[in-house]
Amino acid sequence: MDKRLLFVISKIFCSFVENSSVPLEELKKTIRSYAHVSDSDMEFGMKFYKRKTFKKGDFLLKPGQYIEYFYFMKKGCVSYYSMEEGKAQVMEFFTEGSFFTDLYAYIQEIPSESYIEALEDITVYAISKTDVQKVFDHSHQLERFGRLSMQRTFVITFQRINQLRNLSNQERYLELQKKRPELFQRVPQYLIASYLGLTPVGLSKIRKRLSKS
Amino acid sequence: MDKRLLFVISKIFCSFVENSSVPLEELKKTIRSYAHVSDSDMEFGMKFYKRKTFKKGDFLLKPGQYIEYFYFMKKGCVSYYSMEEGKAQVMEFFTEGSFFTDLYAYIQEIPSESYIEALEDITVYAISKTDVQKVFDHSHQLERFGRLSMQRTFVITFQRINQLRNLSNQERYLELQKKRPELFQRVPQYLIASYLGLTPVGLSKIRKRLSKS
DNA sequence: GATTCTCATTAAACCAGTTTAATAAATATA
DNA sequence: TATATTTATTAAACTGGTTTAATGAGAATC
Numbered sequence: 001m002d003k004r005l006l007f008v009i010s011k012i013f014c015s016f017v018e019n020s021s022v023p024l025e026e027l028k029k030t031i032r033s034y035a036h037v038s039d040s041d042m043e044f045g046m047k048f049y050k051r052k053t054f055k056k057g058d059f060l061l062k063p064g065q066y067i068e069y070f071y072f073m074k075k076g077c078v079s080y081y082s083m084e085e086g087k088a089q090v091m092e093f094f095t096e097g098s099f100f101t102d103l104y105a106y107i108q109e110i111p112s113e114s115y116i117e118a119l120e121d122i123t124v125y126a127i128s129k130t131d132v133q134k135v136f137d138h139s140h141q142l143e144r145f146g147r148l149s150m151q152r153t154f155v156i157t158f159q160r161i162n163q164l165r166n167l168s169n170q171e172r173y174l175e176l177q178k179k180r181p182e183l184f185q186r187v188p189q190y191l192i193a194s195y196l197g198l199t200p201v202g203l204s205k206i207r208k209r210l211s212k213s
Numbered sequence: 214m215d216k217r218l219l220f221v222i223s224k225i226f227c228s229f230v231e232n233s234s235v236p237l238e239e240l241k242k243t244i245r246s247y248a249h250v251s252d253s254d255m256e257f258g259m260k261f262y263k264r265k266t267f268k269k270g271d272f273l274l275k276p277g278q279y280i281e282y283f284y285f286m287k288k289g290c291v292s293y294y295s296m297e298e299g300k301a302q303v304m305e306f307f308t309e310g311s312f313f314t315d316l317y318a319y320i321q322e323i324p325s326e327s328y329i330e331a332l333e334d335i336t337v338y339a340i341s342k343t344d345v346q347k348v349f350d351h352s353h354q355l356e357r358f359g360r361l362s363m364q365r366t367f368v369i370t371f372q373r374i375n376q377l378r379n380l381s382n383q384e385r386y387l388e389l390q391k392k393r394p395e396l397f398q399r400v401p402q403y404l405i406a407s408y409l410g411l412t413p414v415g416l417s418k419i420r421k422r423l424s425k426s
Numbered sequence: 427g428a429t430t431c432t433c434a435t436t437a438a439a440c441c442a443g444t445t446t447a448a449t450a451a452a453t454a455t456a
Numbered sequence: 457t458a459t460a461t462t463t464a465t466t467a468a469a470c471t472g473g474t475t476t477a478a479t480g481a482g483a484a485t486c
Contacts (some may be wrong), residue, residue, distance in 0.1 A: 072377050091374075104371050107364045136360075140353040147349075147360035150367060151320045156316050157370045161304075164377045165410050166297050169473075189434065197378050202473060204435050274466065381441075415443060417465050 024049060027072050027125055030097060034148040041139040048131035048189040054118040061116040069126040073098045076122025077186055081194070082114045090195040093119075093183055099149060119187060163195065170206050172196050227276040237262060240285050240338055243310060247361040254352040261344035266332040274329040282339040286311045289335025290399055294407070295327045297376050303408040306332075306396055312362060333401060377410065383419050 017080040024046050030044075031037060049072070054060060060071070060078065060158065073094055080102065091114070093152040094100040106110040106129065127135075163172055172198055183192065193203035237259050244250060244258075262285070267273060272293065273284070282287070286307055293315065294303040309311040318325040319342065342350075349356040376385055386409055390397065396405065406416035 089378060104368060107368055136357070140356060142354060143356050143360060143471070144349070147356060147363055150360055150363040150402060154363060154367050154370060155317060155320055157367060158375065161370065161374055161377065164374065188432090191431095200434070201436085201475080206471080208435080289432070401462090413464070414445080414466085418443080421465080 001167075008047050024125065026074065026097065030072070031142075031145050032144065034152070035141055035145040037139070037141045037145065041141055044138055045048075045135045045142055046129045048135065049125040050127075051123065052126050053121070053123050056118055056120050058118045059115060060124075061102055061112055061114065063113050063115065066109070066111055067102050067129065069128055070099065070101045070106070070132055072125040073100060074123040074125060076118065076124075077122045078118050078122060079191060080114060080116050080189075088191075088194055090191055093187060093191075093195065094181075095182075103153065117190075124173050168201065169196060169198055170209070173203065173206055174210075224347055234369055237338065238289065239310065243285070243312075244355075248354055248358040250352070250354045250358065253393065254354055257351055258348045258355055260378070261340045261348065262338040264336065265339050266336050269333050271331045272328060273331065273337075274315055274325055274327065276326050277324050278314050279322070280342065280343055280346050283312065283319070283345055284312045284337040284339050286313060287336040287338060289331065289332050289333045289337075291329050291335060292400075292404060293327060293329050301328075301404075303404050306393075306400060306404075306408065308395070316332065316366065322324075332404075382409060382411055382415065383423070385424075386416065386419055392409055 016137050027049065028042055028046065031042070037045075054076075060069075061067070063083070071094075073096055075096060077093060077095045080092045080094065080100065081088045083089070092100075099107075100116075102112045102114050104117065105114070106107070132146075136146055163175065167175065176192070176196065189203065190200040193200045196203065199205075234258065240262065241255055241259065244255070248257075264287075267289075274280070275283075276296070284307075286309055288309060290306060290308045291313070292303050293305045293307060293313065294301045296302070305313075313325050313329075315325045315329065319328070345359075349359055380388065389405070389409065402416065403413040407414045409416065411419075
């Protein structure tokens with residue numbers, strides 16, 4: 001077999017670890033924070049989740065792909081970004097306890113225009129889109145969880161809009177420091193700048209201005 | 214009875230027209246564009262909707278109020294805005310066929326910080342929050358409609374973020390002209406400016422620049 | 427230990443907005 | 457029809473970012 005092809009295949013599959021019947025406790029707990037779900041419905045749902053790991057620098061998603069999986073972050077941090085005129089535009093950082101995917105492409109069933117990249121070695125639980133549908137068909141309560149988690153996502157997205165519209169860049173920087181201080185430890189500053197909608201130079205100026213007062 | 218009090222009361226209630234068993238066909242059709250709903254489930258849901266009318270300039274919502282109703286716009290246009298440092302910040306214009314409320318305050322069950330104001334005489338169908346819950350409890354299919362309409366709202370909100378982040382003000386102006394040309398007929402320009410996140414002066418400059426090329 | 431690479435800062439020139447204030451045009455009201 | 461009010465435009469001065477390019481500082485690699 002062609003060595004380069006083998007390399008590509010290994011790149012794609014190396015990160016996958018097969019089904020583990022193990023500790024989905026956090027995931028269950030997170031789901032139950034949204035809606036009451038009976039034990040039997042919960043077990044029905046859990047059996048579709050598969051544990052996967054990725055190495056720092058691996059891509060969970062690249063542009064052009066249709067969205068296959070919904071993820072729950074067990075350990076680690078990813079960036080979700082698009083490329084605009086050659087520059088990465090970070091939409092979001094997802095860390096422990098988050099549900100995530102390229103939700104925009106997932107919902108609309110269109111090819112993604114974004115990247116999801118592991119910023120550290122990560123562990124996730126993944127459920128396929130078709131399995132999500134099975135779970136919602138099977139359980140009214142889990143469908144309710146789906147609705148309520150979508151509401152939550154809307155709230156966060158809406159807050160993002162309000163911040164973009166009503167706060168200055170400096171205020172957004174301070175807000176982020178207050179709300180997610182851990183990000184500044186684990187993510188390089190130029191990605192923070194991108195997330196805030198500025199250039200590294202712009203952020204540097206803001207930091208300088210702040211350090212003077 | 215004190216005349217001023219009477220005036221206030223009439224201001225509050227004049228706009229309400231009581232239950233009509235009439236043409237919720239558009240509403241039903243819109244719901245069914247999201248999910249299959251049996252006739253009996255649909256009838257169960259429909260009986261909670263009440264038709265209401267408001268005059269131009271009336272407020273459907275003011276800051277401080279908890280959200281009571283979810284609306285479906287039958288006829289007319291409202292603006293949904295907040296006040297930041299004395300200036301109206303228009304979040305959205307809702308027109309015929311839209312579901313709307315202050316979704317952010319509705320979901321979080323917190324007092325609104327926003328206004329919803331009729332920009333024209335309007336007719337809406339309103340369902341109370343408690344009735345929405347009854348409907349979702351009663352019907353898995355209508356709960357699915359709830360989930361999917363929430364997804365739709367997320368998509369629109371997400372597009373809004375992308376536009377705010379990746380397009381210049383001029384590009385956003387042109388985009389709005391292309392996507393919702395009717396708005397420019399029915400809404401004053403300073404509200405359009407606010408929606409786009411600029412001052413009337415800024416929008417005027419953009420228009421001038423465009424008219425030269 | 428020296429070299430390379432990545433990331434953050436600084437400087438200079440630039441630009442698309444802002445604010446304030448005056449004016450013009452359109453609309454509503456007496 | 458005249459008058460008042462609201463809405464849109466223009467001008468001038470200002471501002472907080474941008475881009476480009478050079479420099480500095482830390483971490484990874486040879």
